Amino acid sequence: MPTSFEPAIQRPRPLLERGGRAFGLLLGVAVLVVASFGSLDLQWGQFFSLPAVRAMARFLAEFIPPDTRPEFLLAVLRASWETLAMSALGTILAILGGAALALPASRSADAAAAPSYVLARLMLNVLRAVPELVWAALLLIAAGLGPFAGTLALAVHTTGVLGRLIAEAYENVPAGPAAALRAQGIGRAAVYLYATLPQVLPQLLSYSLYRWENNIRAAAVLGVVGAGGLGQMLAFHLGLFQLDKAATVLCAMLALVALVDTLSHALRHRLTR
Amino acid sequence: MAAATVADPRQRDPAWLGRAFWIGAGVALLVPLLGVTEFRPWILFEARGLQVTGRFLASMLPPAMSAEFLALVAREAWRTIAIATAGLSLGLALAVPLTLVSTRALSISALSGDMARGPFVLRLAVRGTMILLRSVPELVWALLFVRVVGLGPTAGVLAIALTYAGMLGKVYGEILESGDAHAARTLLGNGSTRLQAFCYGLLPQNAAELTSYTVFRWECAIRSSVVLGFVGAGGLGQQLDNSMKMFNGGEVTTILLVFVALVAIADRASAWLRRIID
Amino acid sequence: MRIELRGASARQSAAARSTPAALQSIDLEIASGERLAVIGPSGAGKTTLLQVLACALAPEAGTLRLDGQDPWRLPRPALQRLRRQLVLAPQVPPLPPRQRVVTSVLAGRLPAMSLAASLRSLIYPSDIPAAQTALERFDLAGKLFERVDRLSGGERQRVGLARVLLAPARLWLVDEPLAALDPAQAGQALGALTAGAADRGATLVTTLHDVEAALAHFPRIVGLRAGQLSFDLPARQVTAQHLDRLYARTQVDAARIRPAETAGAPVEAAADAPAQFLRSR
Numbered sequence: 001m002p003t004s005f006e007p008a009i010q011r012p013r014p015l016l017e018r019g020g021r022a023f024g025l026l027l028g029v030a031v032l033v034v035a036s037f038g039s040l041d042l043q044w045g046q047f048f049s050l051p052a053v054r055a056m057a058r059f060l061a062e063f064i065p066p067d068t069r070p071e072f073l074l075a076v077l078r079a080s081w082e083t084l085a086m087s088a089l090g091t092i093l094a095i096l097g098g099a100a101l102a103l104p105a106s107r108s109a110d111a112a113a114a115p116s117y118v119l120a121r122l123m124l125n126v127l128r129a130v131p132e133l134v135w136a137a138l139l140l141i142a143a144g145l146g147p148f149a150g151t152l153a154l155a156v157h158t159t160g161v162l163g164r165l166i167a168e169a170y171e172n173v174p175a176g177p178a179a180a181l182r183a184q185g186i187g188r189a190a191v192y193l194y195a196t197l198p199q200v201l202p203q204l205l206s207y208s209l210y211r212w213e214n215n216i217r218a219a220a221v222l223g224v225v226g227a228g229g230l231g232q233m234l235a236f237h238l239g240l241f242q243l244d245k246a247a248t249v250l251c252a253m254l255a256l257v258a259l260v261d262t263l264s265h266a267l268r269h270r271l272t273r
Numbered sequence: 274m275a276a277a278t279v280a281d282p283r284q285r286d287p288a289w290l291g292r293a294f295w296i297g298a299g300v301a302l303l304v305p306l307l308g309v310t311e312f313r314p315w316i317l318f319e320a321r322g323l324q325v326t327g328r329f330l331a332s333m334l335p336p337a338m339s340a341e342f343l344a345l346v347a348r349e350a351w352r353t354i355a356i357a358t359a360g361l362s363l364g365l366a367l368a369v370p371l372t373l374v375s376t377r378a379l380s381i382s383a384l385s386g387d388m389a390r391g392p393f394v395l396r397l398a399v400r401g402t403m404i405l406l407r408s409v410p411e412l413v414w415a416l417l418f419v420r421v422v423g424l425g426p427t428a429g430v431l432a433i434a435l436t437y438a439g440m441l442g443k444v445y446g447e448i449l450e451s452g453d454a455h456a457a458r459t460l461l462g463n464g465s466t467r468l469q470a471f472c473y474g475l476l477p478q479n480a481a482e483l484t485s486y487t488v489f490r491w492e493c494a495i496r497s498s499v500v501l502g503f504v505g506a507g508g509l510g511q512q513l514d515n516s517m518k519m520f521n522g523g524e525v526t527t528i529l530l531v532f533v534a535l536v537a538i539a540d541r542a543s544a545w546l547r548r549i550i551d
Numbered sequence: 552m553r554i555e556l557r558g559a560s561a562r563q564s565a566a567a568r569s570t571p572a573a574l575q576s577i578d579l580e581i582a583s584g585e586r587l588a589v590i591g592p593s594g595a596g597k598t599t600l601l602q603v604l605a606c607a608l609a610p611e612a613g614t615l616r617l618d619g620q621d622p623w624r625l626p627r628p629a630l631q632r633l634r635r636q637l638v639l640a641p642q643v644p645p646l647p648p649r650q651r652v653v654t655s656v657l658a659g660r661l662p663a664m665s666l667a668a669s670l671r672s673l674i675y676p677s678d679i680p681a682a683q684t685a686l687e688r689f690d691l692a693g694k695l696f697e698r699v700d701r702l703s704g705g706e707r708q709r710v711g712l713a714r715v716l717l718a719p720a721r722l723w724l725v726d727e728p729l730a731a732l733d734p735a736q737a738g739q740a741l742g743a744l745t746a747g748a749a750d751r752g753a754t755l756v757t758t759l760h761d762v763e764a765a766l767a768h769f770p771r772i773v774g775l776r777a778g779q780l781s782f783d784l785p786a787r788q789v790t791a792q793h794l795d796r797l798y799a800r801t802q803v804d805a806a807r808i809r810p811a812e813t814a815g816a817p818v819e820a821a822a823d824a825p826a827q828f829l830r831s832r
Contacts, residue, residue: 035355036357052422059420125537131496137514141326143317144316148316176643179645181661184718190669195647224412
C-alpha cells in the first residue's frame with residue numbers, strides 16, 4: 001500500500017552551484033570590472049576634492065545665462081539647419097545605398113552562398129563597424145572640411161546599418177508575389193519594384209526613421225572633427241571658453257534632437273497605419 | 274452585372290494628387306538640403322584632392338606592424354575596453370536607483386486607482402532627467418568633462434556613465450513595466466518596501482531580459498569609447514586621431530583592423546552571453 | 552500554345568529523394584487554344600503539373616515541348632522570352648498586401664512593358680480602363696483603387712484571376728481558382744476565365760477540386776492520382792466509375808457527387824452510364 005501520494009520534495013540546487021557556468025560568468029564579469037577600474041588612472045581625486053567641486057561650480061555657473069543675442073541666435077539657427085540637413089540627407093542616401101547593397105546581401109533559403117553574398121555582407125559589416133565619427137575623420141581627407149564630409153560619413157555608416165536590416169527584411173518577405181512574376185519571365189528589376197519593394201517598404205521606412213533619430217545626434221557632434229554644423233560651433237566656443245555661447249549651442253542641440261525624435265515618431269505612426 | 278457601378282472609362286487615379294504633391298514637396302526640400310550640406314560629389318575627384326587622397330590611400334598599405342606599435346595598439350585596445358566597462362558599470366550603478374524610482378511597476382500609490390500627484394510628478398522629473406542624460410551626445414559630455422578633469426580616461430568614463438545611465442534607466446523601466454507586475458504589486462500591497470518588491474517580484478522574471486540588454490549596451494559602449502578618444506579620452510580613438518593627423522596611413526589601417534576585430538569579438542561574446550542567458 | 556509532355560516525371564525541390572515523385576511518367580498533349588481541367592485528390596500532383604508546364608520546375612525525366620521547343624534546352628534569354636508568353640496564377644493570390652488592386656492587376660502586363668514603362672506605371676497606372684474592364688468581368692468593378700489587404704479572400708482571388716486576363720500570354724495556367732469563392736461567384740469566375748481564353752485563342756489549363764464545375768465548364772478533363780494519369784477524356788465521357796477510381800479511399804466520396812433521388816431527376820442506376828452531374832438550375 002503506498003504510504004504517500006506526494007512526490008518526494010525536491011530542493012532546487014543552490015544558485016551559485018547550478019552548473020559552474022553561472023558562477024564562472026559572474027566571476028569573469030567581476031574580474032573584468034575590477035581590472036577596468038584598476039588599470040585606468042582615474043582622477044577621482046580631481047573630481048571629488050573640494051577645490052575641484054568649487055571649480056566645477058564656477059565652470060557650470062559660466063554657462064548661465066546663455067547668449068541670446070539675435071545675431072548669435074541667427075548663427076546658431078543656421079548651424080542647426082546645417083546639422084538637420086546633414087542628418088536628413090545622410091539618412092536618405094543611406095536608404096538608397098542600403099536597399100541596393102542589401103540585394104546581393106540577401107539570399108533565398110535554398111540558394112548557396114554566392115561570392116557576391118559574402119562580399120556584400122562583409123562590406124555591410126565593415127561600414128557598420130566603423131563609427132560615424134571615424135568615417136568623418138577619414139572622409140575629411142578626401143572631401144575637405146565642412147558638412148559634405150559629415151553627410152558622407154553618416155551615409156556610409158548608416159548604409160551598413162540599414163543594409164543589414166533591409167537584407168533581413170528581403171529574406172523574410174513572402175516569396176509568392178515575386179515567384180509569380182518571375183514565372184512570367186519578367187525581369188529582376190521589375191520583379192523587385194512590383195513584388196519585393198511594396199512588401200518591404202513599411203519596415204524600410206520605419207527602420208530609416210529610427211536611424212534618423214540616431215543620426216541627428218551623430219550629426220550634431222560630427223562637427224567636432226570639423227564636419228560643420230552645431231558640433232563645430234560647440235567645439236569652437238568651448239575652446240575659447242565662451243561658455244555662454246556654448247550653452248546656447250547645447251540648448252539648440254537638445255531642441256533639435258527632440259524635434260527629430262517627435263517627427264520620426266509621428267511619421268512612423270502614420271506610415272504604418 | 275451591377276448597374277450602379279458603371280465605370281467611367283476615363284477614371285483618374287485618386288491617389289495621384291497626393292502623390293504628385295509629396296513628390297513635388299520632396300524635390301523642393303531636396304534642393305536646399307543639397308545646398309546647405311555643400312553636397313558636391315565632384316570635389317572628391319578634383320585633381321588636387323585626388324592627389325592627397327591617393328597618397329593617403331597608398332600609405333595605408335602595408336599596415337604598420339612594428340612590434341612596439343602593435344604593443345601600443347594592444348595597450349590602447351585594452352584601455353578602450355576598460356573605459357567602456359568602467360563607464361557602463363558606473364552607468365548601471367546610477368541607472369538602478371533611477372529605474373526603481375521611476376518605474377510605474379513599483380508605484381505604491383498606483384496600487385489602488387491612479388497614481389497620486391506627488392509620486393507622479395517625481396516620476397516625471399526622474400524620467401525627464403533620464404531623457405536629458407540620453408539626449409546630450411556622449412561626445413558633448415566628454416568635451417565638457419575634459420574641461421573640468423583634463424584629458425584622460427576619466428572624462429570618457431564619466432561621459433559614458435551619464436549617457437548610458439539615461440539609456441539603461443529608460444529601457445529597464447520599460448522592461449519592468451512590460452513584464453507581469455502582479456507579483457510585485459501583491460508584495461507592495463502586503464506592505465513590503467519597493468526594494469523588496471523589486472528583488473522578489475520583478476527581478477526574477479525580468480533578469481534575463483535586463484541582463485541581455487545590458488550586455489548589448491556594453492558592446493555599444495566599446496564603440497562609444499573609441500569615438501570619445503577623439504576628444505582626448507584616451508584609448509584606440511585617440512591613437513587613431515593622432516595617426517590621422519600625421520597622415521600615417523599604415524598606422525591608421527592597423528588601428529582600424531584592430532578596432533573592427535575588437536567590435537566583432539565583442540559582438541560574438543555579447544551574442545553568446547545573451548544566448549546562454551535566455 | 553501547343554503542349555507535349557512525354558514520360559515526364561517531376562519532384563518538388565524540397566522533397567526528399569526517397570519519397571515517390573510528385574509526377575510520374577506523365578504523357579499529355581494539348582492543342583493550341585484548347586481548354587482543359589485537371590482534377591484529382593489532394594496531393595495528386597496537380598500543382599506540380601502546372602509548375603512543370605510553366606517552366607518553373609524542370610522535369611527530372613521525360614520531355615516537355617512548348618510549340619515544339621524544349622524550353623530547358625533553350626539558352627537563358629530565349630527561355631525568358633518563352634516565359635513571357637505564359638502566365639501561372641498560383642492558388643494563393645500573389646498580391647503584395649499593401650499594393651492597390653489597379654497596380655496588382657496591371658502587373659500582369661509587365662512582360663510586355665519596358666523597365667521605364669513599368670516604373671512610370673508605378674507612379675501613375677498606365678492603363679486604368681483595361682484594368683477596370685478585367686475587374687468588371689469578375690464583378691469587382693468598384694474595387695479598382697482599393698488596397699489588396701482590405702479585400703476579402705474571395706475578392707483577392709478574383710483579382711488574381713483578373714490579372715491573368717491582362718497577361719500577354721498564349722498559355723494560361725490557373726491553380727485552384729475557386730478555393731475562396733462561393734458557388735455563384737465560382738460559376739461566374741470560371742465563365743469569365745474560359746470566355747477570356749476563348750476570345751484570345753489562349754490555351755487554358757486549370758486545376759480544380761470542384762468536379763461539377765470542371766465538368767460544366769471544360770470540354771476536356773484530365774484526372775491525376777498520386778502523380779499518375781488516371782484518365783484523359785472529353786467531359787461527356789467521364790463516368791462515375793472514373794471518378795470512383797480517382798477519388799477512391801480519399802476524403803471525397805464519389806458517391807456524394809451523384810445526385811441523390813431528387814424529385815424529378817432520374818438517376819441512372821447503371822454504373823458505367825454517363826454520369827449526370829448537371830443539376831437542373
